[in-house]
Amino acid sequence: MKVYEIGRSGGATTKGNATLAGHVRDSKSGEPVIGASVFIESPSIGAATDQFGYYSLTLPVGRHELKIRGVGVKNTKRQIVLQADGKLDIEVEEDITTLREVVVEAEKDKNVAGMQMGLERLDIKTMRQVPTAFGETDILRIVLTLPGVKSVGEGSTGLNVRGGSTDQNLILFNDATIYNPSHLFGFFSAFNPDILKTVELYKGTVPAKFGGRLSSVLDIATRDGNKKKFAGSGGIGLLTSRLAFEGPIIKDKSAFLLSGRTSYSNWILKRLSNSKLKQSSAAFYDLNAHISHEINDKNSLYLTGYRSRDEFQLASDSVYQYENTTASLKWRHTFNNRLYGVLTSAYSQYQYNISSQDNPVTNARLRYNIRQLNTQADFSYLPSAKHTIDFGASTILYNVSPGSFSPVGGESLILPNTLAREQALESALYVSDLITLTPRLSVSVGLRYSLYNALGPREVYAYLPGVSKSVNTITDTLRVGKGNVLATYHGPEYRLSAKYALSDKSSVKLSVNRMRQYIHMLSNTASMSPTDSWKLSDSNIRPQVGDQASLGYYRNFKNNTIETSVETYYRVMHDFLDYKSGATLLLNPHIETDVVNAEGKAYGVEVMVRKLTGKLNGWVSYTYSRSLVQVNLGTTGDMINGGQFYPSNFDKPHDATLVGNYRFSRRFSASLNVNYSTGRPITLPLAKYVANGSTRVFYSERNEYRVPDYYRADFALNIEGSHKVKKLAHSSWTVSVYNLTGRKNPYSIYFKSENGQIKGYQLAIFGQPIPTVTYNFKF
Amino acid sequence: MRCFLHLLYRAGLGAVLLTLAGCIDTFEPEVIASAENYLVVDGTINSSGVTTIRLSRTDNLISTAPPPAEAKAAVFIEEEAGPRYALTETAPALILPLLWR
Numbered sequence: 001m002k003v004y005e006i007g008r009s010g011g012a013t014t015k016g017n018a019t020l021a022g023h024v025r026d027s028k029s030g031e032p033v034i035g036a037s038v039f040i041e042s043p044s045i046g047a048a049t050d051q052f053g054y055y056s057l058t059l060p061v062g063r064h065e066l067k068i069r070g071v072g073v074k075n076t077k078r079q080i081v082l083q084a085d086g087k088l089d090i091e092v093e094e095d096i097t098t099l100r101e102v103v104v105e106a107e108k109d110k111n112v113a114g115m116q117m118g119l120e121r122l123d124i125k126t127m128r129q130v131p132t133a134f135g136e137t138d139i140l141r142i143v144l145t146l147p148g149v150k151s152v153g154e155g156s157t158g159l160n161v162r163g164g165s166t167d168q169n170l171i172l173f174n175d176a177t178i179y180n181p182s183h184l185f186g187f188f189s190a191f192n193p194d195i196l197k198t199v200e201l202y203k204g205t206v207p208a209k210f211g212g213r214l215s216s217v218l219d220i221a222t223r224d225g226n227k228k229k230f231a232g233s234g235g236i237g238l239l240t241s242r243l244a245f246e247g248p249i250i251k252d253k254s255a256f257l258l259s260g261r262t263s264y265s266n267w268i269l270k271r272l273s274n275s276k277l278k279q280s281s282a283a284f285y286d287l288n289a290h291i292s293h294e295i296n297d298k299n300s301l302y303l304t305g306y307r308s309r310d311e312f313q314l315a316s317d318s319v320y321q322y323e324n325t326t327a328s329l330k331w332r333h334t335f336n337n338r339l340y341g342v343l344t345s346a347y348s349q350y351q352y353n354i355s356s357q358d359n360p361v362t363n364a365r366l367r368y369n370i371r372q373l374n375t376q377a378d379f380s381y382l383p384s385a386k387h388t389i390d391f392g393a394s395t396i397l398y399n400v401s402p403g404s405f406s407p408v409g410g411e412s413l414i415l416p417n418t419l420a421r422e423q424a425l426e427s428a429l430y431v432s433d434l435i436t437l438t439p440r441l442s443v444s445v446g447l448r449y450s451l452y453n454a455l456g457p458r459e460v461y462a463y464l465p466g467v468s469k470s471v472n473t474i475t476d477t478l479r480v481g482k483g484n485v486l487a488t489y490h491g492p493e494y495r496l497s498a499k500y501a502l503s504d505k506s507s508v509k510l511s512v513n514r515m516r517q518y519i520h521m522l523s524n525t526a527s528m529s530p531t532d533s534w535k536l537s538d539s540n541i542r543p544q545v546g547d548q549a550s551l552g553y554y555r556n557f558k559n560n561t562i563e564t565s566v567e568t569y570y571r572v573m574h575d576f577l578d579y580k581s582g583a584t585l586l587l588n589p590h591i592e593t594d595v596v597n598a599e600g601k602a603y604g605v606e607v608m609v610r611k612l613t614g615k616l617n618g619w620v621s622y623t624y625s626r627s628l629v630q631v632n633l634g635t636t637g638d639m640i641n642g643g644q645f646y647p648s649n650f651d652k653p654h655d656a657t658l659v660g661n662y663r664f665s666r667r668f669s670a671s672l673n674v675n676y677s678t679g680r681p682i683t684l685p686l687a688k689y690v691a692n693g694s695t696r697v698f699y700s701e702r703n704e705y706r707v708p709d710y711y712r713a714d715f716a717l718n719i720e721g722s723h724k725v726k727k728l729a730h731s732s733w734t735v736s737v738y739n740l741t742g743r744k745n746p747y748s749i750y751f752k753s754e755n756g757q758i759k760g761y762q763l764a765i766f767g768q769p770i771p772t773v774t775y776n777f778k779f
Numbered sequence: 780m781r782c783f784l785h786l787l788y789r790a791g792l793g794a795v796l797l798t799l800a801g802c803i804d805t806f807e808p809e810v811i812a813s814a815e816n817y818l819v820v821d822g823t824i825n826s827s828g829v830t831t832i833r834l835s836r837t838d839n840l841i842s843t844a845p846p847p848a849e850a851k852a853a854v855f856i857e858e859e860a861g862p863r864y865a866l867t868e869t870a871p872a873l874i875l876p877l878l879w880r
Binding site for chain 1: 804807811841846
């Protein structure tokens with residue numbers, strides 16, 4: 001048995017501690033292994049590898065058996081003799097038999113022993129088992145099966161996390177912000193599943209490193225690419241196909257990962273006889289390129305480029321297009337075994353445009369664009385086994401073009417109208433320390449201080465104080481010059497959490513945190529749609545502030561194979577935007593007259609039982625939660641529902657999910673996914689009446705009623721090709737049925753006036769069972 | 780009920796767009812169909828002339844008949860801490876102007 005000597009032999013001390021650090025990598029691909037436990041048993045000291053597969057352990061000097069356990073990797077041991085600080089990179093073998101089994105050895109007791117609460121980490125292998133609408137793994141849909149995460153309805157990938165609105169989630173794709181995470185109205189998420197490595201959703205304690213959104217952080221990371229050999233994977237489905245290719249540029253040092261995905265619905269539509277559908281089109285694609293390069297032992301570089309684009313036309317003459325473009329560059333430098341830093345620069349852009357081409361005289365195009373440039377430096381310092389200190393600084397420069405309406409073609413009589421650009425700078429400093437006080441008790445103390453400056457050049461309106469803002473109450477127009485500040489907001493954001501282990505099998509965790517959000521989404525619909533625009537805070541629109549306290553109890557059973565958790569939370573949210581009745585959101589130069597700052601509160605209990613191993617695995621979750629809004633500014637005309645709390649658009653008190661997988665053999669497995677939730681609130685027309693000679697409609701209080709309950713069951717069968725090692729390509733088939741019972745869950749409800757009658761309709765998009773077949777391959 | 784999904788299969792390969800046409804069903808929650816109604820008071824107070832107030836009831840959304848009028852109501856206009864004026868119902872009874880001098 002090989003014994004690794006760490007540190008200089010000979011004159012080394014035999015007492016005291018030394019720090020061992022290094023990377024854990026996959027022996028076949030050289031990819032970092034994330035979230036693996038690296039530990040010794042006596043005394044019990046361990047650490048988990050971070051996003052780079054990096055670990056750092058401070059151990060007593062002497063001989064140890066170092067054990068490594070992780071998701072989908074074989075249990076590995078190393079005999080070490082630690083004499084002084086040193087480095088040990090460990091290669092571990094992939095455990096092929098667990099490809100479909102999801103043995104989460106390292107994560108087995110993470111639930112109880114881990115510090116994070118309200119963190120859901122999903123591995124791509126877990127995600128692949130959940131049946132989806134079109135046979136392709138869709139991370140946003142899977143995130144929706146987790147407790148506390150909801151959407152307003154079918155065909156919407158906007159997430160409502162713990163009673164927060166869809167704009168309160170920071171979605172990061174390799175460190176770059178994604179503003180629209182979906183394709184085709186949310187039927188697909190904008191991320192190609194073949195290149196993803198991990199998806200982490202922070203909904204309780206958000207680390208001090210992250211900020212800028214009130215409800216959650218969804219951190220999506222791609223793989224680094226295979227550093228040892230060329231490989232590829234892909235899938236062919238009824239609606240989309242995808243392909244990924246990867247390989248070494250310099251063996252063991254650098255790798256590339258390229259992927260693309262496209263739909264071919266357009267091609268089909270053009271071949272239909274129905275003339276209305278012939279006029280329709282819907283197409284999307286997304287492209288990714290990623291390069292990782294290890295310059296030397298201490299320096300690594302990561303470069304990612306991403307682009308997604310959608311275009312559709314719905315039996316009409318308006319063409320909608322939207323696209324996300326991001327690029328990020330990351331440089332990681334290891335100073336020594338105890339300190340490393342990451343410098344990241346990322347660019348994101350989201351834009352949409354709508355053009356109408358039915359009449360040469362009125363042909364026009366509406367454009368919206370938001371760009372942001374982030375730069376951040378993050379450091380991790382591990383001074384001793386008792387402390388993990390993270391600190392850093394970040395800044396974001398926003399540039400928004402809130403709307404431009406322009407004529408198309410020489411005959412168009414449309415007058416151009418362009419709203420002035422908005423720009424702002426959001427900066428933050430943070431520090432946090434994870435302190436292990438006793439083996440049972442650990443606390444994490446974090447502080448983030450954020451500063452926001454809305455910048456000129458811009459014209460801003462001043463309004464009469466104490467009355468509802470409207471065009472009639474404008475008192476002055478202020479011109480702010482280029483580079484000058486028109487509004488400043490700042491404040492601390494505290495992030496506190498504590499964990500107390502009641503025993504080896506159970507623990508209690510508590511957390512309190514505050515978040516600030518300087519950017520708001522303006523949306524005509526309750527779900528995310530391509531025409532949602534983002535608005536920067538300014539002198540008339542204040543930033544959002546949210547506080548959350550949560551308490552959780554975690555207990556594992558049957559040798560840690562069954563995890564249970566109960567988490568409860570209470571949140572208050574200040575100054576998020578709600579709309580006045582009849583608000584105009586597009587091309588509105590004084591949007592502050594159509595929105596109101598609302599107060600919100602949300603609370604709930606989330607219960608989850610998860611079994612991660614064995615032939616039968618999956619999870620069951622149930623959430624009871626409420627999400628309430630109050631608009632009562634004390635100014636006349638700005639009250640909704642008499643200034644009382646009312647249910648938010650996504651207040652769905654009961655929500656239950658079952659995700660189950662059963663493996664019949666190595667080659668056959670079946671999955672079932674069942675969702676139920678209370679119908680979302682709706683404002684209904686109740687009656688009609690005649691006033692002043694015309695017929696009017698009497699509406700209920702805002703969100704007084706509910707749409708029918710949501711229920712859906714999906715089923716999938718996975719058939720693996722044979723597991724012969726020497727095969728050109730590994731393939732698998734997925735046969736799935738989405739909405740097995742054919743329930744007509746309402747996507748939208750609308751009212752139409754027909755021959756003097758006002759009639760209500762509900763539109764279901766997936767109102768029948770939808771079977772699909774997908775062929776997946778890997779070479 | 781109208782469903783467009785069959786088109787998806789006729790096309791051989793499905794197109795999401797076709798399913799977008801989806802299934803349309805009528806939506807008639809109980810509260811809309813209920814016979815419950817509200818009193819509608821329509822008019823303005825004219826301090827230097829004839830004031831006409833029309834009283835009627837709200838009607839079901841699917842009704843095509845004119846809204847039912849509210850007959851035999853006692854209507855007063857009251858000045859703040861001052862006199863009270865009764866309005867009188869005028870015929871014919873479908874719409875009821877009440878006069879105040």
